[in-house]
Amino acid sequence: MSDVTARPSALLWPAPQFVPAPTHAPSAFTLARVGVPALLDADARRWLPALVADARLHRDEAALIEAMPPTRRATFVAGRLAMRAAVAVHAPQHASDPILRTERGAPVLPHAVAGSVSHKHDAALALMLPRHTLAHGASLHVGVDLEHRPTARDVARPSIARRILTAPELDALSAFDADPLAQRERVILSFAIKEAVYKAIDPTVHRYVRFTEVALQFSGDGAVAVSLLLPELAPDAITVRAQYALDDRWIVATAVAEELSRRSEERRVGKECLRLCRSRWSPYH
Numbered sequence: 001m002s003d004v005t006a007r008p009s010a011l012l013w014p015a016p017q018f019v020p021a022p023t024h025a026p027s028a029f030t031l032a033r034v035g036v037p038a039l040l041d042a043d044a045r046r047w048l049p050a051l052v053a054d055a056r057l058h059r060d061e062a063a064l065i066e067a068m069p070p071t072r073r074a075t076f077v078a079g080r081l082a083m084r085a086a087v088a089v090h091a092p093q094h095a096s097d098p099i100l101r102t103e104r105g106a107p108v109l110p111h112a113v114a115g116s117v118s119h120k121h122d123a124a125l126a127l128m129l130p131r132h133t134l135a136h137g138a139s140l141h142v143g144v145d146l147e148h149r150p151t152a153r154d155v156a157r158p159s160i161a162r163r164i165l166t167a168p169e170l171d172a173l174s175a176f177d178a179d180p181l182a183q184r185e186r187v188i189l190s191f192a193i194k195e196a197v198y199k200a201i202d203p204t205v206h207r208y209v210r211f212t213e214v215a216l217q218f219s220g221d222g223a224v225a226v227s228l229l230l231p232e233l234a235p236d237a238i239t240v241r242a243q244y245a246l247d248d249r250w251i252v253a254t255a256v257a258e259e260l261s262r263r264s265e266e267r268r269v270g271k272e273c274l275r276l277c278r279s280r281w282s283p284y285h
Contacts, residue, residue, distance in 0.1 A: 012037040012047065013056070013077070016085035019125075022243035023222040025254050026129060031144070032085040033125045034078040044073045056081060058098035075119040082126035083107060083117055090130040106202065116199045118146040127254060139259040143199030145192040147251040150184045161187045164194060164211035166229075185251075190216055192253035193224055193242050200257035204238055205230060216242070226255070236260060 014035050021029035041047060048065060051057040057065075061080050065073050080099055088095035091112035100108045109115045115128040127144035161173060169190065176183035194214045201209065209230065217225040226240040242255045 012040060013051065013081065016082055018085075019252070020245065022245035022252060022254055024241075025243045026256065028090075028129055029142075029254065030086045030089045030128045031125060031252065031254075032082045032089075032128075033123055033146070034082040034085075035123045036074045036078050036121070038122075040074055042070065044070070048073075048077075051077065055096065056084070058096065060098040060100060064100065075121055075124055079107075079117045079119050079124035079126065082124050083109070083115060083128070086115065086126045086128035087113055090128055104202065106199075114140055114142050116142050116144040116196070118144050118195070120146055120148070125252065129256075141200045141203050141257045141259075143196040143201075143255040143257070145195035145199070145251075145253045147188050147192045147253075149246065149249060149251055150181065150188055152181060155180045155184055159184070159187060160191065164191050166212050166215050169216060189244060189251055189253070192251050193226075193244060193255070196253040196255035197226055197228075197240055197242055197257070200240065200255040201228065201238060204257065204259055205233070234260075 014037070016032040016034050019031045019033050021027075021031055044065065048057070048062050052059055052062050057077065057080060065076055065080075068076060083099050084095060087097075087099075087110065091110050094110040094112065097110060102108060107115065107117055109128075111131065113128045113130055115126065117124060117126045123146065125144055125146040127142055129140070129142050131140075161170060165173065165187070173183060173186060176186055191211070193216055194211050197214050198209050213229045215227040215229055217227075219225065222243055222245060224242040224244065226242050228238060228240060237260050239258045239260075240255060242253065244251065244253045246252075
């Protein structure tokens with residue numbers, strides 16, 4: 001790493017903010033948000049070594065950041081600082097461990113926590129859940145997405161509704177025809193929830209999931225019913241719950257995906273095999 005350093009530049013990075021989890025989210029959720037400093041020098045060599053020297057980042061994380069395009073470095077740092085803060089709440093013994101990433105870009109976290117991160121150009125949000133709160137043998141993953149709430153200026157911009165909404169979701173959007181800003185927000189909210197769901201199910205499905213392969217039904221109280229329209233999955237293979245929260249500036253969407261336990265799956269497959277075998281061979285016995 002370069003010796004170019006300006007130690008005071010590390011002070012530009014704000015301390016993580018812990019934000020409330022959405023209603024209906026697991027009580028053990030920890031959400032930490034870090035903003036990207038507005039006056040940050042575009043040359044990461046002027047502040048990245050100082051973050052390592054202050055033990056706010058690990059040297060291996062800094063190496064990842066240096067290899068990135070310059071436009072991604074600041075928001076990636078914000079994400080790592082947010083994740084470190086959230087990990088420290090539930091697994092302080094791992095607070096100084098480097099958070100690297102998989103080939104698919106997901107953060108590699110200590111086994112003690114399940115987590116996710118979302119990056120915007122001006123902030124990042126991390127979500128952590130301690131695994132000791134899970135039932136024995138449960139396989140659970142989480143996802144989070146952070147989006148700006150739309151403003152009146154956004155209403156005139158092209159909509160992404162037809163790219164991300166299912167046919168029933170598009171039909172339901174007509175309820176907001178009299179309020180274009182509320183309609184725009186429902187689209188962005190749907191985008192955020194589907195992003196969070198995708199992150200939560202990716203460790204199970206291991207493929208790109210189209211927005212229209214996730215169907216949402218809003219209840220109006222911050223909870224969202226999620227249906228996965230994935231042909232390769234049995235209907236009960238994954239249970240997904242999603243939640244959202246709004247404040248003056250941000251949309252926060254979270255998702256929890258729980259896989260059918262291996263033992264239950266084996267019982268189900270065994271019973272299905274037995275049923276099929278009996279059906280196939282019963283005429284001959």
